[in-house]
Amino acid sequence: MKDVSAVHARPELLQVAEAVARDKNISQEEVLEAMEQAIQKAGRSKYGHEHDIRATIDRKSGEISLARHIEVVEDVENEITQLTLDAAKKKKPDVEVGDFLVDPLPPIDFGRIAAQTAKQVIVQKVREAERARHYQEYKDRIGEVVNGLVKRVEFGNVIIDLGRAEGLMRRDETIPREHFNNGDRVRAYIVDVREEARGPQIFLSRTHPQFMAKLFAQEVPEIYDGIIEIKSVARDAGSRAKIAVQSHDSSIDPVGPCIGMRGSRVQAIVGELQGEKIDIIQWSPDAATFIVNALAPAEVAKVVLDEETNRIEVVVPDEQLSLAIGRRGQNVRLASQLSGWDIDILTEAEESERRQEEFLTRSKMLIEALDVDDVIAHLLVTEGFSSVEEVAFIPVEDLSEIEGFDEDVASELRERARAFLETRDEELTRKRKELDVADDLAEVEGVTPALLVVLGENGVKTRDDLADLAGDELMEIV
Template sequence: MELLQVADAVAREKNIDREEVLVAMEQAIQKAGRSKYGQEHDIRAHIDRRSGDIRLLRYREVVEAVEDDAVQIRLEDARSRDPASEIGGFITDTLPPIDFGRIAAQTAKQVIVQRVRDAERHRQFLDYKDRVGEVVNGLVKRVEYGNVTVDLGRAEALMRRDELLPRETYKVGDRVRCYIYDVREEPRGPQIFLSRTRPEFMARLFAMEVPEIYDGIIEIKSVARDPGSRAKIAVISHDSSIDPVGACVGMRGSRVQAVVGELQGEKIDIIPWATEPATFIVNALAPAEVTKVVLDDDQNRIEVVVPDEQLSLAIGRRGQNVRLASQLTGWEIDILTEAEESERRSAEFQQRSQDFMDALDVDDVIAHLLVTEGFTSVDEVAYVDLPELTEIEGFDEDVAVELQERARAWIDQRDNAVYEEIHDLGVAADLIELAGMDPQKLVKLGNAGVKTLDDFADLASDELLEILGEDSISTDKANEMIMAARAHWFADEGAAAETT
């Protein structure tokens, strides 16, 4: 009965199942039994769960022909002891109780301690594996090389140095609030990883301070942080009568100040989220004012024009404001002043006008009119509907037809020259016919040594972007073209498999 009382006490102390402690004890006794009677024997221990009595048994399997008499017994011999014996069954022999010596007792203790520790660690893993994403409170237990070990009560967790806020230091015994971002079961036990720098930690803190977020009336759409310095958080209200920004700020800033205080004074900009990307990005760049935006959906980039005096505010110290706005919105943001944008627009106007004058053999007046009406290339002039040209002031049908004929003649001449260059480079026909390919891309590929469909299929998307230029193709389009080029590989493999 003393054995059962010890098992109960250990189970209570370690907060694990009593059965696991008893199994650990059985394994310890079993190991001691094999040390005494020989490791070659199949010796098993059993502790009676009611009385605490220990039985030590040797098991031998019933077989037709014995290969190892330590763990096997012939069917005839087994039936002489138990007529009901069958092949695959076991014959057991009761062994006398073990008188534990000092070494055997120490070995048994080590086995029990190890098994109990393993069971305790597994219980900790089960307790915390579903708690990823929670905010927890704990006490600092150790600080080693900047890494903080936190006692959570039923487990220990690790907060690495790079997950702490800058200039934040802790001493043993300090209370700390953290975010669980990962729980892993490793050979040395479950590892619980904590953070105070993750964007999710800030989102959870707001959910704790703002009842409307907890209730789902206000939703946090995204968070961007420069830990310990500044952050931006985008929120939206699902109830039109509730202002999401005002609710997160609170009366006299009480709610946001509670979060700021927890994060060591980190400044927080609360941004209203918008479905329209341009509006959302303008909001995200606050407090800077924006006068104009130009979206490029293919490249996921946006060009933002701000007044000259607002440039430093829009960029922020060391680029912090624009960097956080980019993280918050998921868009690449380029910022220009009104003067820079005007200068660039003027240069583009002059360049496009000159291109039209050279290609169409027209004077500067006609070229300026085409650019002013929004035409950016000779190809647009060549293939636009005729009425769009005749609507330009001073253009009649004869002028429009003449312009289109000149544009098409110039395009044919350009393409012929390009295809001659492609032919001289030795670009294969299968690459020329690939969907999405054009003469300019073929010339760049040929000059880079990519001349066949297989050469193209061997490229990675970043290599293709480097050859063609990020302005001429998006990452998604690059991946799509590469997969199309590889399609014949899979078709060939399928045909070979069918033949086999």
């Protein structure tokens, strides 16, 4: 039979625990565990913190049991909380090492200080449980748009009440010139949810590109249904944005539904984003076409892609240059972000001048290397030859197809190109040896004779020297 002196019936505890759990939206078990820890702390304050005193609350009756636990061990390290097996067997014959002897204690009378301490423990534990629930609830909601009320503004950072939790929108995540007052309703995008010392932090944003994408999904049923897909978004928050869309149904134009009847859909989003101008662009799998679309409203005359460096040169009419670049480079910057390509913009006059310079430079190089007149050099450059190597290793039949060239001329040009490269490589090899650059470095794949000389001049003479170079150091040398 249970020792009545060790039990303190408190059926109202279960009612309080249930009410707190319902109010804080946490489990009743968590509240009861917090209460047990509070009673346990009060018990240790009365009987001594060195004792292993534990409290339990009966989950059906609300009875509070307080007891001292003494561990049965082989060798005693702490005489207050441990007991040898022989001594323990005198109290309980069937006890074994690792078991606990439980001594019931009389119920404690909560004084003012003990009650205050217990209250603090319960409040702290309930708060921790509440924070854990917030984190579990919101950690999988990153990327969602949520609604909330502005609770307060601290140094430009906005604290938003999301109902069951609070979100933080930092100053740099708010749209420029946007002002919030307490009680304002606001929509924002959940960027991140992190567990921190002061509890879980829900970070919100109104400047994130995906915030705009989510707003379009809410306003445009075709996007929500997956008929139209948002491929990419680029934003200069509060000023201008570009959004690329693609239709998975050939009968539906992707741009029209996003604009809506008389612009109703896009205007609703513009209003939400404080008047941010939005360009809706049709996405294309062809990079050149997509970038031409992305640079709208500017007209593009020509594009030249360099897929190796992910760079594209865009040639626009002289009068379209300022429109293509945009105010403070905004148009070309957003187009670059949208497409993922680095974009260089040239006017037709600049491109013509540069092409002329390249033509003359390449012609001069071929005249000197191949010992030919300017007519032949000009023909080669016009056909797209930009280096001696290209002339040296092209099949004779391809070279003889150039207007004015026969097989004899083609063969002679190729022989001269190869002779030039051979002489140049011999000279570079001589320089390399003078610089004491190791032969094994010359065997590294991709290292040319000219590069070996440059490396030698910069003190890189062995494979070990090359391995010791940082990436940026090597780029500077090259």
